[in-house]
Amino acid sequence: MFYRQAGDFKKSYREDIQTFALRQDRRAYYVLMAIAFLVVPFFINDYWASAVLLPFLILSIAALGLNILTGYCGQVSLGTGGFMAVGAYACYKIMTSFPDLNIMIVVLLAGLVTALVGLVFGIPSLRIKGFYLAVATLAAQFFLVWLFNKVPWFYNYSASGQINAPARSMFGFNITGAEAHAPARYLFCLALVVLLAWAARNLTRGRMGRSWMAIRDMDIAAEIIGVDPLKTKLSAFAISSFYIGVAGALFFSVYLGAVEVGEVFGINQSFLVLFMIIIGGLGSIMGSFIGAAFLILVPVLLKNVMVNGFGWPTDIAAHIEFILIGGLIMLFLIVEPHGLAQLWRIAKEKLLLWPFPH
Amino acid sequence: MNKGAALSSGIDTGEEILSVRNISLSFGGVKALTDISFDLLKGEVRAIIGPNGAGKSSMLNVINGFYHPQQGEVWYCGSKRKSLKPHQIAYQGIARTFQNIALFKGMSTLDNIMTGRFTHMRSNIVSQAFWRGPAEREEIANREKVEDIIEFLEIQAIRKTPVGRLPYGLQKRVELGRALAAEPVLLLLDEPMAGMNIEEKEDMSRFILDVQQEFGTTIALIEHDMGVVMDISDRVVVLDYGKKIGDGTPDEVRNNQAVIDAYLGVPHE
């Protein structure tokens, strides 16, 4: 295995600050993009879309959002599920109020609505920190779920209390609704993921990202440098909520199609996304993806092996899956508290030097 | 954008750039500062000395807006300063380092110093999200300034090292770099040489003098090492138990009886 930076010298600061500094990494990235956009759509079926690819893509967006707030800006949030619900319900209300609006615009608008809500819930963060902030966001989580259950306006007074996504299409392909087309749903989510990941990378590597990290690492020193703590924390809350809102909108409209708020966007969802960024790596864009992939793929894999492979009953398999995942999470955290992304980085550093480590 | 250069442009070297006037500060019953007045002249190294607990750090915290004194005024660049927040004061061209290192532990040396450029950057969120164009140009222009500082402080080799991994002396140097990155008019240094060996202290003294001479920066320096203070400062103010007991050139202060008593621990009557 050859992994080298030899001969890959940086001739300008511009080259030095690019995302994939190594030529090899850059190539791997282009290949991955080509496969994701040009190959996968021809092979994807409903099972792969629903069981693996859509939840992975959508929850990656949520993980990116939470990572901006928690990993980069250091503000712990347990309200992810609640904010996803805001995105979902905003999406539903906009879809049903403006049936002609393009679904992509609807999803982005749902993100903007969530950003505003996140801004409001971010205000206490100036006064309360750490553990107490986590508790405050937990309150937001329960409040939001309660609100969407309680006020019939949000679900258009439907008898079931559920929200259902009407059919919407782009370029003639159904993205939402019962007839939705698997490759189209996948490509729709993929495009948003790539766009949002790229924006997140740019926001975190520049002035704004540094101000977030400065607040996270040492708020007093951040202030004397000119960073306004309130503005900075609120910007993190708003941008993070935008991402989480988009994820919620997609989760409802493209992935599930119908949602009962307490079941889908409850506290479990908040913890799932939080685990993703902890396992993947706090303060890492790539970590958000690794964490999402891990927590979506491993359960599917385990289930397939146990139920289809060994022929075990599903309920027992589900319990064992629970135990195994929990065990793996603990193992990873003991081996590398900074997450899988850090493990990958260290492995790369070693590979770069191999076989002459000195 | 950072207004420091514009604010101070009307003030010539050797004229007053900042003065504190009749500052009194207390925490509950503890009087940290009592009726303190002194001035800083543009371009000088002004040492603030005094025994432990004398109120030196509190004085810097007043100057950069962390503490709001119960009484007294701060005059800066010819006018009385309103009550401002620390981040607003940063935009007026005042930078500082801390007694206990306050670096951003999760970032590299380079990113720490780049963060120090915060008040000189202004690209908005949309252009930052796009990156290509204004945001990238601004990043590169500021990176060049930061590279100058890295070269000036001779820390090229640790550019990409996470600061948490650096030895203490280098961390102090990076913190100085972060403050310098703001191109401050007034630089407040709280014990920049504490815990250093002689060689490191000499390096640091040299950097401080170079900053004064090359950039014309006014420097307020808290330091316990009298040798260093006498060597590099133009004037010295002495605090003891929150009161000013001496003010003048290093020689004047050295021969001041109240100062000698304070340092020798003569009991207060």
Ligand SMILES: Nc1ncnc2c1ncn2[C@@H]1O[C@H](COP(=O)(O)OP(=O)(O)OP(=O)(O)O)[C@@H](O)[C@H]1O
């Ligand atoms: N935030 C605060 N709350 C309460 N008391 C404080 C606070 N900051 C400073 N003090 C008190 O004010 C007095 C002066 O403290 P200060 O830190 O300014 O001293 P110093 O001269 O910097 O001492 P040292 O040389 O030990 O750093 C001390 O009695 C200290 O306990």
Ligand SMILES: [Mg+2]
């Ligand atoms: Mg002190």
